[in-house]
Amino acid sequence: MTLIMNNETVIAKTRQSRTIGRDLTGIGAILAVAVVGYFLFPDNLALLTRIIAIALLVLSLDLVTGYCGVATLGHAALFGSGAYAAGIAAAHYGITSPLLMTLAGILGGAIAGLICGVIILRAHGLPQLVLSISLIYLFHEFANKASSWTGGSDGLSGISPDPLFGTYEFDLWGQTAYIFGVFLLLSVFVLLRVLVRSPFGMLCRGIKEDPLRIMAMGASPKITLIKMYVISGAVAGVGGALNAISTQVVGLDSLSFTQSAEALVMLVLGGTGSLFGALMGTLVFMLFEDYVSAANPFHWLTMVGVLLIAVVLFAPKGLYGTAAGFIARRLEKRT
Amino acid sequence: MQTVFSIAIDAFAYGMVLFVISIGLSVTMGLMRVVNLAHGAFAMIGGYIASYAAQHLGLGYAVAVLLAVVGTVIIAIPIERLLYRRIYGAPELTQVLMTIGITFCIIGIANYVFGPTLKTIPLPPALQGSADLGFRSIAVHRLFAIVCGLAVAGGLWYAIEKTAFGVKLRASVDNASMAAALGVRTEIIYAISFAVAVGLAAFGGVLGAELLPVEPYYALRYMVTFLVVVSVGGAGSIPGALLACLVLGGIDTTGRYLMPEFGEFFFYLAVIAIICVFPRGLAGRAR
Numbered sequence: 193m194t195l196i197m198n199n200e201t202v203i204a205k206t207r208q209s210r211t212i213g214r215d216l217t218g219i220g221a222i223l224a225v226a227v228v229g230y231f232l233f234p235d236n237l238a239l240l241t242r243i244i245a246i247a248l249l250v251l252s253l254d255l256v257t258g259y260c261g262v263a264t265l266g267h268a269a270l271f272g273s274g275a276y277a278a279g280i281a282a283a284h285y286g287i288t289s290p291l292l293m294t295l296a297g298i299l300g301g302a303i304a305g306l307i308c309g310v311i312i313l314r315a316h317g318l319p320q321l322v323l324s325i326s327l328i329y330l331f332h333e334f335a336n337k338a339s340s341w342t343g344g345s346d347g348l349s350g351i352s353p354d355p356l357f358g359t360y361e362f363d364l365w366g367q368t369a370y371i372f373g374v375f376l377l378l379s380v381f382v383l384l385r386v387l388v389r390s391p392f393g394m395l396c397r398g399i400k401e402d403p404l405r406i407m408a409m410g411a412s413p414k415i416t417l418i419k420m421y422v423i424s425g426a427v428a429g430v431g432g433a434l435n436a437i438s439t440q441v442v443g444l445d446s447l448s449f450t451q452s453a454e455a456l457v458m459l460v461l462g463g464t465g466s467l468f469g470a471l472m473g474t475l476v477f478m479l480f481e482d483y484v485s486a487a488n489p490f491h492w493l494t495m496v497g498v499l500l501i502a503v504v505l506f507a508p509k510g511l512y513g514t515a516a517g518f519i520a521r522r523l524e525k526r527t
Numbered sequence: 528m529q530t531v532f533s534i535a536i537d538a539f540a541y542g543m544v545l546f547v548i549s550i551g552l553s554v555t556m557g558l559m560r561v562v563n564l565a566h567g568a569f570a571m572i573g574g575y576i577a578s579y580a581a582q583h584l585g586l587g588y589a590v591a592v593l594l595a596v597v598g599t600v601i602i603a604i605p606i607e608r609l610l611y612r613r614i615y616g617a618p619e620l621t622q623v624l625m626t627i628g629i630t631f632c633i634i635g636i637a638n639y640v641f642g643p644t645l646k647t648i649p650l651p652p653a654l655q656g657s658a659d660l661g662f663r664s665i666a667v668h669r670l671f672a673i674v675c676g677l678a679v680a681g682g683l684w685y686a687i688e689k690t691a692f693g694v695k696l697r698a699s700v701d702n703a704s705m706a707a708a709l710g711v712r713t714e715i716i717y718a719i720s721f722a723v724a725v726g727l728a729a730f731g732g733v734l735g736a737e738l739l740p741v742e743p744y745y746a747l748r749y750m751v752t753f754l755v756v757v758s759v760g761g762a763g764s765i766p767g768a769l770l771a772c773l774v775l776g777g778i779d780t781t782g783r784y785l786m787p788e789f790g791e792f793f794f795y796l797a798v799i800a801i802i803c804v805f806p807r808g809l810a811g812r813a814r
Contacts, residue, residue, distance in 0.1 A: 263619050311799060315806040317619065318562055322758040323802050325751050326795040333792040449751070453627065460624050494635025500628030501610065504621055 215385050218468060219378060225475070226374045237366040239482060241438045244373035247474040248380060248431030249451075250458050251467060252301075255424040257456070258464035259388060260417050261400035264312060265452050266324035267428065269331045272447030273304035274429025276335065276342055279442040282351040284341070290353045290372065290437050297433025298426045304331075305425020309418040325449060332447045347443040351436060369438035376430055384467055387423070396420050457496075461503055463510025472512045532663060534784050540669040541738055542776025543676025548731030548749075549756040550683060550768050551724025557763015558700050558720055561611065562619055564626040566728055567750040568633040573599045573729025574741035575637060578646040588651040592733050599729035600722050607721050630746050638743040646741045648733060672734055679727065683765055696720065700763055759801050760808050767810025774801075774809075 229240045249271045256262045277300020281287040287296065312323050335342045342348050355361040356368055387393050395416055398406050403413045436442050445451060454477070462473020480499065485492040507514040552566040577595035580586045586594070610629060614622045654671050657664040687693035698706040699713050707713045732741065739749055752775075760771030775794065782793040801809070 257620070263623070265623070311803065314803050318556065318754070318762060319758045319802045319806055319808065321562065321619070321623070322755050323799060326755065326798045326802075329751070329791060329795045330799065333789065333795070337789065337792070456620075457624065457627065460620055464620065491635055491639065493631045493638070497628045497631030497633075497635060500624055500631065504625040504628065505613065508621060 211389065215382070218381065218385070222374075222378060222381060222471070230370065237370045238438070239478075241366055241370050241373045242435065243474060243478045244370075244377050245431045245435040245438070246455070246458070246478060247377060247471055248434065249428050249455050250462075250470045250474045251380065251384060252424040252427035252431070253455050253459050254464060254467065254470040255384070255388075255420055255427065256417075257459060258466065258470070259393065259396045259400065260420055262312065262417065262421075263317075263321055264308075264324040265321055265449065265456060266308065266312075266326075266328035266331075267455055268447055268449075268451035269308055269328050270301045270304045270425040270428035271432045271435075271451070271455075272331065272335070272442075273425070274298065274301035274432025275436045275442045275446045276300065276348065276432070277429065278433035278436040279348045279351050280341060282353065282436070283348060288352060288354045290356050293353060293437055294376070294430060294433045297429040297436065299429070301425040301427070301429020301432060302422050303425070305421045305423075305428070306418065308425070309421025313414055313417055313421075324452075328447065328449050328452050332444060332449075335444060335447050342442070342444075345444055347441050349441045351440045351442070353437050353440070366438060369434075373434050373438065376434055380427055380430055381467065381471075384427070388467070392416070392419075457500060461499075461510060463513035463516075466512055466516075469510050469512035473510065476511060530784065533665075534781055536665050536669055537784075538777040538780035539773070540672040540676075541780055542772040543673050544731055544735035544738055545752065545756055545776055546676050546731075546769055546772040547679050547734060548728050549753045549760075549772065550679065550765065551727040552753055553757045553760060553762055553764065553768045554683075554720055555724045556757055558696070559615055559717055561614060562622045562626065562754075563611075564623060564750055564754070565629040565633065565746070566724075567748075567753055568630045568746035569599055569603055569725045570728040570732030570735075570749075570753075571637065571741060571743075571745040572602060572633065573732035574648065574736050574745070575641055575646060576729070577733040577736070578648045578741060579641075581649050582647075588649075588654070591648065592730065595733050596726045596729045600726050603725040604722070607718070611721070630750065634743050634746050637746075641743070643743055646736075648736045648741070650737075668737055672738075675730075675734055679730075680765065680769055687765065692716075692719075755798050758808055759798060759805075761805075761810040762808065764808070764810040767808055770809050 226240075230237070233240060249267065252270060253264070253267045256264065256267075274297035278293040278297035281296035282293055287293060308324070308327055311327060312320060315323055336344055339345075356372060361368060388396075395406065395411055399413045399416060406413050432446065435446065458473040458477040459470055460473070461477055462471065463469030481492065481496070484495050488495075503510070509517065548566075548570050552563060555561065555563060573595040576598045577591040580591040580594045581588065606629065610625065614625050650668060654668050657666050658670060687696060695706065695711045695716055698709070698711055699716050703713050732739075732745075739745065756768060756771050756775060759775060760767035760769075775797070778797045779791070779794045782789060782791070786793070
């Protein structure tokens with residue numbers, strides 16, 4: 193009996209150390225990519241910062257789509273709300289400290305997440321998809337109409353964030369914004385790793401697998417999913433705020449259907465249900481888009497289409513899922 | 528009174544065009560459970576073929592329409608064989624991704640072949656001008672669209688409710704594996720309904736070219752509208768789709784006439800309200 197107990201604790205310990213090892217590898221990989229990006233594209237830090245902001249959006253989409261199984265084509269509503277919240281705080285209320293602006297973005301995103309969650313979770317399947325599309329158009333039209341607050345189709349300008357910690361200015365080269373972005377991404381990543389392994393994260397996965405059974409166990413799927421939506425909104429809000437701080441302007445395109453659809457494409461390209469997949473999909477798609485649209489602006493949509501079809505046909509689990517499966521098979525063969 | 532009447536006619540015509548395009552989507556979605564975001568792209572292909580036939584080949588309107596329908600079906604068949612076959616029964620997310628990919632490809636190709644400009648389909652003299660109804664005159668083209676929409680609705684109703692094919696189709700919608708066990712060749716049913724759906728989409732694209740102008744981003748711009756119609760009506764239901772088209776066409780047209788500065792705000796507000804009250808659509812059945 194004690195032997196079995198001992199064995200179990202040993203297994204639990206090795207599993208724990210393995211997941212912590214994976215966490216450290218993840219943090220190391222993000223830092224390494226960030227440093228490599230900094231030295232490879234020193235003149236294009238704005239693009240890299242934008243990739244980080246979009247990566248936060250895709251991570252937040254992964255929380256509801258990958259972990260909870262909610263299909264949505266309107267997730268940019270949360271991202272855009274965060275961006276506008278940060279922008280309005282700076283432009284109309286004079287809150288120009290970058291950390292406070294990020295906080296405003298988190299709040300804005302979380303509130304938008306609450307609204308979207310309550311509405312989107314009313315339906316399933318195709319109607320759910322259509323609800324999410326309608327919501328993003330509604331947000332878009334609303335931001336367009338409320339032009340005294342949002343600047344309408346001209347975009348919200350007049351955002352000038354203070355230097356970070358009073359010393360590091362957000363300059364034209366975007367070094368501060370980039371390092372600030374990497375820092376935000378790392379902290380969000382660590383928090384999310386903890387979140388998806390917590391009992392709450394497990395409950396969300398359970399709801400994705402079988403909501404009926406979760407209900408029979410005494411938990412409420414709806415309230416859990418709405419909580420997850422609020423968390424997801426906060427994460428997307430960080431991304432939005434980062435975008436507002438780094439570009440110093442918020443446009444209507446941050447609340448667009450196209451942005452939502454692209455985020456979903458990036459997520460599925462990388463692989464749903466894993467944070468690494470979300471990051472990888474964003475990185476590959478954004479670099480691909482940047483490269484192809486610069487090389488051949490007329491054909492880039494066709495290329496993206498071909499890429500999507502190829503992913504569905506040949507790597508249905510996404511790039512990360514397929515690569516991880518391949519490596520796991522190789523390791524199994526060796527042992 | 529004048530405004531109310533013209534809004535009503537425009538809304539009716541717009542609703543009918545929407546119906547002709549989306550009914551195929553509704554039937555295939557109810558039958559094959561595929562979220563087909565590329566349906567609008569097939570309507571766009573129809574519009575392009577008709578425009579090319581009428582403007583460059585100098586063919587008549589009727590021939591151009593026929594060519595558009597046949598040509599689109601011929602283009603769609605290999606796409607169905609090679610790509611759609613693989614996503615039947617796949618998770619929704621996969622279907623969305625695949626069909627968005629197809630849409631992007633078609634948009635890119637259309638942009639390359641035909642250029643980014645608007646294409647028009649010249650109307651024959653018989654459809655131009657306006658008809659006098661005694662108390663009011665309305666554009667003949669609107670009337671034509673309404674008549675075509677009603678004819679399609681009637682024809683589909685007859686085919687689905689009264690013919691042997693319709694019986695098999697309904698059986699496959701309700702329970703595909705059971706229908707197959709009873710000797711219904713479901714693959715053939717699938718292929719025929721896909722072809723009819725694509726053909727109707729092409730016809731609707733030509734018919735509605737005055738209201739929904741043909742250009743490369745047509746597929747993306749109106750895709751959402753078609754999906755909304757199907758989901759508000761309830762996938763697989765003809766009366767539901769008809770009702771949804773008339774209601775949504777009415778709301779959209781009224782909004783455009785009376786409050787153009789609000790854009791599509793009221794359209795999407797209505798969609799959210801309807802789906803929140805009827806999560807399975809107006810005529811959706813519990814599964």
